[in-house]
Amino acid sequence: MLELILLSVAKVMGIVMVFVMAVAALLTWIERKQSALIQNRVGPNRASVAGLRLGGIFHLAADAVKMLTKEDFDPETDNPLMFRLAPFLAVVPVMLLFAVIPFGPGEHFLISNVGVGALFILAVSSLGVYGSTIGAWASNNNFAMLGSIRTTAQMISYEVSMGLNLVGIFMIYESVNLQDIVIEQGSLIWGWLPAWGIVLQPLAFILFMTASIAETKRAPFDLPEGESEIVGYFVEFSSMRFGLLALSEFIGIVAVGATAAVLFLGGWQIPWVQGTGGWLTVAQVGAMILKTLFVVWLQMAIRWTLPRFRYDQLMRLGWQYLLPLSLLNIFITGVVLMFVEQGRI
Amino acid sequence: MAATVRPVQRKEFKFRESSYLPEVLRGLAITTRQFWRNLVGQRDIVTLQYPEVKKRYPNRFRGRHRLMLRDDGQVRCVACMLCSTACPANCIHIVAAEHTNTSIEKFPQKFEIDLLVCIYCGFCEEACPCDAIRMDSGRHSLPTFSRSPQNIGKIDLMEIGSLSIAKQGGKNA
Ligand code: SF4
Ligand code: SF4
Numbered sequence: 001m002l003e004l005i006l007l008s009v010a011k012v013m014g015i016v017m018v019f020v021m022a023v024a025a026l027l028t029w030i031e032r033k034q035s036a037l038i039q040n041r042v043g044p045n046r047a048s049v050a051g052l053r054l055g056g057i058f059h060l061a062a063d064a065v066k067m068l069t070k071e072d073f074d075p076e077t078d079n080p081l082m083f084r085l086a087p088f089l090a091v092v093p094v095m096l097l098f099a100v101i102p103f104g105p106g107e108h109f110l111i112s113n114v115g116v117g118a119l120f121i122l123a124v125s126s127l128g129v130y131g132s133t134i135g136a137w138a139s140n141n142n143f144a145m146l147g148s149i150r151t152t153a154q155m156i157s158y159e160v161s162m163g164l165n166l167v168g169i170f171m172i173y174e175s176v177n178l179q180d181i182v183i184e185q186g187s188l189i190w191g192w193l194p195a196w197g198i199v200l201q202p203l204a205f206i207l208f209m210t211a212s213i214a215e216t217k218r219a220p221f222d223l224p225e226g227e228s229e230i231v232g233y234f235v236e237f238s239s240m241r242f243g244l245l246a247l248s249e250f251i252g253i254v255a256v257g258a259t260a261a262v263l264f265l266g267g268w269q270i271p272w273v274q275g276t277g278g279w280l281t282v283a284q285v286g287a288m289i290l291k292t293l294f295v296v297w298l299q300m301a302i303r304w305t306l307p308r309f310r311y312d313q314l315m316r317l318g319w320q321y322l323l324p325l326s327l328l329n330i331f332i333t334g335v336v337l338m339f340v341e342q343g344r345i
Numbered sequence: 346m347a348a349t350v351r352p353v354q355r356k357e358f359k360f361r362e363s364s365y366l367p368e369v370l371r372g373l374a375i376t377t378r379q380f381w382r383n384l385v386g387q388r389d390i391v392t393l394q395y396p397e398v399k400k401r402y403p404n405r406f407r408g409r410h411r412l413m414l415r416d417d418g419q420v421r422c423v424a425c426m427l428c429s430t431a432c433p434a435n436c437i438h439i440v441a442a443e444h445t446n447t448s449i450e451k452f453p454q455k456f457e458i459d460l461l462v463c464i465y466c467g468f469c470e471e472a473c474p475c476d477a478i479r480m481d482s483g484r485h486s487l488p489t490f491s492r493s494p495q496n497i498g499k500i501d502l503m504e505i506g507s508l509s510i511a512k513q514g515g516k517n518a
Binding site for chain 1: 366369372373375376377379380383384387389390391392394
């Protein structure tokens, strides 16, 4: 029993603290740097340690120190407990997601092999709405409230199509266990094409990415924040409370990256390489990390490419385009699967 | 005159544009290209690294005021009050005194400009009849930790002053 607990703690530390937190913290710097380079600017480059600048990577530490030492302002609110709880409510669900994501073959790179892993991801990611909504309502501010109303409407709308997009994956791989789905993706179609989710479900991949960017509340779907008009649901939060809310967003990006990598990019599978063990396992974990980082990069690039949607456009996109297309995708998948089973393809 | 109305035809989006995807990919290609161009060799970056690299201000830039000097190093100003009268911000405060040299008559005992109030309109240098105040120093006012150093006096103003080629004092000077 003790061994089991120790092993789990080690896995949690390894995955969440070492990988996820490090990437999320790096993202705060990468985002500023990437946006700067895209817009022909230099970006943060002043923070230095012993005269070394290294492209301003020490702004990470400078930001953290700044966040921790700033005044922690409490607004006049009737519900200080909820106000203080909100950042935790935002950060816990996105961290929980990593409990079921397999970072490598076998038991050691997966915190918990939940049978309904994919459903767990959908369930937990929808909990994220509580953090922003409760925080905004408890902060007793009309702008925050507007932000929280937008958050709620947006997240609920896009969850629907996000869930439906995964149905095609479940139908093809006949499982909702993430580890099983990754193992299934190791096989080859016609002997040469990797059976990755993106190959078999290209439409679902695009729709899933769209819906998940909306779920992480980032541009072009950043209406809950809308800095130029309502500042956002976290307008009353300061110092590290704000830092935690911002960090939860970055962890959410990593979570979407890992989920998309597992469901659509073959997880830890290296194409055309079968089997596991030894150095191959290490390479496979590396492949999973690379794929995650690729999807993370894709989200960041999209954020700095597209302008924000108008609110009615957002709702129309969610309900009138994404949802019917997801249903169409399920239908087509079903028809194709039927033909495959009858041996006609 | 009748207003001219020019109807602008909105461009109708074709399917390729309204289906987002090709255009999104095109946008991604542009931002990604720009990212790599600037990452490898900083080719299009326009930022100046400010304190180390400074941009030259244009010649007509109105910077910090300076009080010009006579040939013998005295202040050129004759305390005629034209500048403080012209000043729309009322930030020039002059106390005049009698000069021992009767051909000069007046000089400013105190000449203060509150730079926090000044709007850098340049009316003072326009108003001055004897080229005594100028704003061509090319410097902007520096930040300070309190307000009082921003109220600069005659000495500071003269420090960056210089001789003028304009003749002062009319025929007999
Ligand atoms: S620049 Fe304008 S505001 Fe400033 S001192 Fe001269 S007249 Fe006054
Ligand atoms: S600076 Fe020029 S305008 Fe102002 S008081 Fe002196 S002489 Fe007159």
